[in-house]
Amino acid sequence: MGGIGGVPFVGKTGFSAFSHHVPTEGHLLILFGPHIAISSSGELGKYMREGQDDESTACGAVLAAYSACCADHAQAERSFLGKSYREMLDVDDMQQSFLKEKVGQRFDAINGASEPLDALIHEAYQVVEDQMLSVINFDYGDGKIVLVGGVQINMPQPHQDHFQPLYFKALSGDSPVGVDLMSNFRYSGN
Amino acid sequence: MGGIGGVPFVGKTGFSAFSHHVPTEGHLLILFGPHIAISSSGELGKYMREGQDDESTACGAVLAAYSACCADHAQAERSFLGKSYREMLDVDDMQQSFLKEKVGQRFDAINGASEPLDALIHEAYQVVEDQMLSVINFDYGDGKIVLVGGVQINMPQPHQDHFQPLYFKALSGDSPVGVDLMSNFRYSGN
Numbered sequence: 001m002g003g004i005g006g007v008p009f010v011g012k013t014g015f016s017a018f019s020h021h022v023p024t025e026g027h028l029l030i031l032f033g034p035h036i037a038i039s040s041s042g043e044l045g046k047y048m049r050e051g052q053d054d055e056s057t058a059c060g061a062v063l064a065a066y067s068a069c070c071a072d073h074a075q076a077e078r079s080f081l082g083k084s085y086r087e088m089l090d091v092d093d094m095q096q097s098f099l100k101e102k103v104g105q106r107f108d109a110i111n112g113a114s115e116p117l118d119a120l121i122h123e124a125y126q127v128v129e130d131q132m133l134s135v136i137n138f139d140y141g142d143g144k145i146v147l148v149g150g151v152q153i154n155m156p157q158p159h160q161d162h163f164q165p166l167y168f169k170a171l172s173g174d175s176p177v178g179v180d181l182m183s184n185f186r187y188s189g190n
Numbered sequence: 191m192g193g194i195g196g197v198p199f200v201g202k203t204g205f206s207a208f209s210h211h212v213p214t215e216g217h218l219l220i221l222f223g224p225h226i227a228i229s230s231s232g233e234l235g236k237y238m239r240e241g242q243d244d245e246s247t248a249c250g251a252v253l254a255a256y257s258a259c260c261a262d263h264a265q266a267e268r269s270f271l272g273k274s275y276r277e278m279l280d281v282d283d284m285q286q287s288f289l290k291e292k293v294g295q296r297f298d299a300i301n302g303a304s305e306p307l308d309a310l311i312h313e314a315y316q317v318v319e320d321q322m323l324s325v326i327n328f329d330y331g332d333g334k335i336v337l338v339g340g341v342q343i344n345m346p347q348p349h350q351d352h353f354q355p356l357y358f359k360a361l362s363g364d365s366p367v368g369v370d371l372m373s374n375f376r377y378s379g380n
Contacts, residue, residue, distance in 0.1 A: 003193060003199060003200050003204065004200050004201075004203060004204045004207060009193060009199060009284065009285060010193050010194050010285055011194075011280075011282055011283035011284055011285050011286055012280075012282055012283040012286070013194055013250075013251050013254060013283050013285065013286035014193065014194045014251065014285060014286070016250070017194060017249075017250040017251050020239075020246055020250065021239055023240070023241025023242060024241060024242055024243055026241065049210075049211055050213070051213025051214060051216065052213060052214055053214055056210055060203075060206070060207040060210065061203050061204065061207050064203060085281055086276060086279060086281075089276060089279075090201075090202075091275060091276075091288075092201055092202055092321075092324045092325055093201035093202040093203050093325075094199065094201055094284055094288075095199060095200055095201050095203065095204060096201055096202070096203035096204070098281075098284075131282075134282045135282055135283075
């Protein structure tokens with residue numbers, strides 16, 4: 001369902017197409033969220049990709065959107081900050097236009113945080129969650145939609161990737177608000 | 191890189207993010223295109239999905255865009271036909287808005303064809319090809335981009351899926367127009 005930044009850009013129609021693949025009386029499990037890397041020196045947003053000689057950014061699109069906002073914010077005359085998606089849209093780059101609009105709307109909170117890239121990826125997570133909840137519906141059948149949201153953390157070799165869960169709910173046509181299951185992720189201490 | 195209809199909706203930024211995963215001196219091979227199903231009774235655009243009791247449409251999004259165009263065309267006052275993407279855009283369904291705009295621009299040719307759904311999927315193919323050529327670049331290295339485009343044909347059980355090749359080129363920064371390799375797909379008769 002995704003696209004750059006982990007946003008479910010397939011939209012309402014894409015969700016319908018996807019959910020109509022569910023077998024009769026079947027359920028849906030959707031894992032969603034953006035990702036961020038940590039380099040071997042502990043730097044957020046940097047990753048040494050397999051077969052490459054230099055580190056590159058991850059999530060490249062979210063970090064590029066933030067860089068574009070920083071550059072635009074520093075200019076006397078803004079090129080896109082403050083403009084709506086419809087106004088600043090590049091049709092050959094519609095997903096990045098969306099990310100730039102959303103990061104731009106949260107720019108002051110991100111830029112003022114003690115760890116801007118940590119704030120950035122959690123704001124990006126919220127954008128993904130909002131968009132996921134905007135596009136789902138229960139028209140495909142009586143089954144539940146189980147949503148697991150969070151931030152995927154790409155770790156440097158030889159460590160395995162991690163996932164920070166931020167959302168875990170079972171929703172249905174009868175209970176579209178859903179049942180919160182996040183407590184299942186909490187460490188019981190036993 | 192895709193989204194509904196097989197269009198590379200990740201755009202310029204998504205292509206850059208994707209292509210920067212290429213190993214040093216590596217090449218890129220991209221298979222692209224829309225898909226259309228054939229039902230067991232030979233009907234275009236219909237498919238019996240595994241675990242389901244009734245046939246559904248495939249490609250659902252392209253066929254839904256065409257249905258929306260047919261419905262809008264039949265109305266005295268058009269709701270979206272003739273409007274630009276920017277005007278008719280639904281931000282929660284941006285990809286389908288794009289498909290509706292593109293199918294709408296080709297509506298007369300599709301509707302007037304002897305096999306409208308065959309014409310539809312080949313017009314959709316052209317939209318995908320145009321968008322693919324709009325978003326690629328050679329900034330990731332010296333490697334080639336090999337593009338294979340066509341229409342994926344989902345066949346009814348027990349037949350295997352088919353692929354109708356329509357584009358096969360090797361492009362590079364030195365030769366962005368590319369070398370046409372389509373003749374490799376032609377049956378030699380031997």
